Amino acid sequence: MNTLSKPSSPTLRTRFQAVLLNWDKTQLLISFIILGLIALTPLFVKSPYYLGIIILTTLYIFTGISWNIVAGFSGQLLIAHISFLAFGAYTTIVLYNTYGVTPWIGIFVGGGVAALLGSVVAFITLRYGLKMDYFALFTIALMVALKTLFLKWDLVGGAIGMGLSLSEPSFGKMIFDSKVPYLYIALGLTVLGVLVQYAIYHSKMGKYFMAIREDEAAAAALGVNTSLYNTLALVIGAAMAGVGGGFYVMYVTFVEPPQVFDLGLNVEIMMAAPIIGGLGSLAGPVLGGILNKPLAEFIRGALSGGRSGTTLIVYGLFLVLAILFMPRGVTGVLHGFYLKLRHRFMGIQQED
Numbered sequence: 001m002n003t004l005s006k007p008s009s010p011t012l013r014t015r016f017q018a019v020l021l022n023w024d025k026t027q028l029l030i031s032f033i034i035l036g037l038i039a040l041t042p043l044f045v046k047s048p049y050y051l052g053i054i055i056l057t058t059l060y061i062f063t064g065i066s067w068n069i070v071a072g073f074s075g076q077l078l079i080a081h082i083s084f085l086a087f088g089a090y091t092t093i094v095l096y097n098t099y100g101v102t103p104w105i106g107i108f109v110g111g112g113v114a115a116l117l118g119s120v121v122a123f124i125t126l127r128y129g130l131k132m133d134y135f136a137l138f139t140i141a142l143m144v145a146l147k148t149l150f151l152k153w154d155l156v157g158g159a160i161g162m163g164l165s166l167s168e169p170s171f172g173k174m175i176f177d178s179k180v181p182y183l184y185i186a187l188g189l190t191v192l193g194v195l196v197q198y199a200i201y202h203s204k205m206g207k208y209f210m211a212i213r214e215d216e217a218a219a220a221a222l223g224v225n226t227s228l229y230n231t232l233a234l235v236i237g238a239a240m241a242g243v244g245g246g247f248y249v250m251y252v253t254f255v256e257p258p259q260v261f262d263l264g265l266n267v268e269i270m271m272a273a274p275i276i277g278g279l280g281s282l283a284g285p286v287l288g289g290i291l292n293k294p295l296a297e298f299i300r301g302a303l304s305g306g307r308s309g310t311t312l313i314v315y316g317l318f319l320v321l322a323i324l325f326m327p328r329g330v331t332g333v334l335h336g337f338y339l340k341l342r343h344r345f346m347g348i349q350q351e352d
Contacts, residue, residue: 061289064273066240072280075213088242107246114242147261161256278329
């Protein structure tokens with residue numbers, strides 16, 4: 001009697017090959033490999049200084065993802081994205097210092113407050129039809145106005161700023177006597193950010209984001225509610241930036257208006273990672289992030305004896321060169337190699 005054999009279940013090897021045949025999944029794999037290596041660094045790196053750089057590198061990946069969703073996916077030229085980080089930072093520290101709210105809650109409340117600001121920005125820009133250059137200029141003007149407000153606002157410390165009310169190390173207060181816990185908190189946020197970004201990219205919402213980015217008028221003609229999806233992209237990116245700001249202030253323990261309402265820091269902490277890594281790509285913020293912060297620190301160290309502003313000039317020059325010679329970022333370069341290798345070893349020529 002003949003019996004039908006059951007189809008064999010896919011092996012780990014075939015599943016891995018399936019991942020490598022898909023560029024998006026390959027980018028996700030690359031991202032998790034990099035984050036996994038970062039997770040192992042405390043085993044080998046003992047210096048508080050270098051651990052601090054690794055923590056900020058991880059945070060910059062997370063905040064870079066938040067800007068990538070707004071600028072990379074939906075094409076909104078949001079220059080002063082750091083305003084959302086500032087709102088998250090101030091919300092978290094005010095809730096902690098004044099009302100005793102644990103930062104584990106405060107950083108997400110900060111994300112909610114930043115999302116509220118994002119919705120206000122979206123409403124104003126949509127109400128007055130601000131696009132591209134005008135939208136970018138509006139966000140810069142808003143940042144300057146908010147900086148002036150915070151400099152005068154006593155509740156948030158005014159021009160003096162606010163320092164964290166430190167106490168004995170406590171998990172509930174997110175205060176530790178070692179930098180390692182901060183690294184793993186930053187890693188947890190970044191893993192969540194990578195997954196959220198991937199989910200958005202492959203969702204209907206993500207497809208609408210990218211349709212608007214390519215041609216907003218055509219997307220609207222096809223029935224896409226461009227106002228709604230522009231707002232959603234802005235609110236999601238703002239919320240993530242606010243959460244990043246909440247963690248940032250718990251780590252650095254101090255915040256002041258010139259520190260967080262600053263275009264120079266905005267470029268370093270928000271924009272550089274996606275630009276270097278590949279704006280609009282899934283692995284861009286991760287690949288750019290691991291290069292961005294170490295590079296900035298190297299430039300600062302190498303030019304420590306130079307004039308004020310020299311570091312920013314050199315750093316800005318590097319970004320300009322990266323844009324000129326790698327317009328699609330590191331991810332674009334890797335994608336070219338990926339297609340060649342896939343064609344050579346698997347005989348596949350078509351794009352993903």
